[in-house]
Amino acid sequence: MNEPKLFNWKEACGALVFVRKVVEDILELSKEQSWQESSLSNSPRFSELYQELNLVGCHLRDVSKGVVGFYGKDSQGNLVEWCWCFPDKMICWEKKVHSSRLYRLDSRED
8 A cells, every 4th residue: 555645734725726626526426326325436437536636645534525634744743634524615623643533623824
């Protein structure tokens, strides 16, 4: 397995313009396919959209909710995953990679 791309905060936020459009297309496709995970995963269009996210370096965490994860490092150097959920304007969640607990980010400027 390949090592995941590590984003810095600005890179992850900068990718949201493109990621938002891809996720919007995925959610629209899931509506068209009546949200059956098996039919969606067999869709060539879904595979193309999924690959677009992988090429950016982020990953789709939850298809039904439009949640995307970006790996990065927090200010202490710990590996974290920043999570964005469609249609939010910003990345709003963070979790330590080896934890299941998500933390809401109040705001972050850097």
